Amino acid sequence: MAAQLESSRAQRLLVLLEELNLEYDIKTYKRDKNALAPEELKNIHPLGKSPSVEIKIPGQETFVLAESGAIFEYLCAHFGKHLIPTRDLQGRVGEESEEFRRNRYFMHYSEGSLMSLLAIAAVMLSIYMRK
Incomplete structure (x- = not known):
């Protein structure tokens, strides 16, 4: 089961699923x-926290x-290995693929720098909409 909070980042999880x-x-809260x-x-x-996911493994x-x-x-890692670029030459600094570095960057950018900007925009929009 996936738990999500309405009007939240949890909606991105549905896209991945x-x-x-x-x-x-x-279950939407x-x-x-x-x-x-x-x-x-x-x-x-x-x-x-939202989102959260219950992982059920038989047995x-x-x-x-x-x-x-x-x-x-x-x-x-478990269901979408085709979505994760290979690191190539794992453990050798600077020799991973450009695709791997780009993937890692955007994974963290979307959760860090970008998300704070989107959160501020959402708050400002909600204040504007109350008028």
Whole structure:
């Protein structure tokens, strides 16, 4: 099951699940009156993070992953190896492929620098829309 908070970055997870052609159930949680995540998200992950994904492996205990980057890396490593460029010459500094370096850069850029700008834009838009 994938847990997502409405109007959040969790929507990107759905794109990846579809791209990987994985079966999934989704539970969407509504934000509270202050636009924060509801307390019930803590029933899935102790920090109440969204997105979060329950990984069910037959014969093993179900576990939960949180944080977009960690979820994406896990799902790609196990179900989407075709989406991850090979490092080439692993362990030899500076000799990995350009494709690998570009992939790694954009993975972290989207979670770091870009996301803070998008979050600020979303807040400003919500303030503007309340008028």
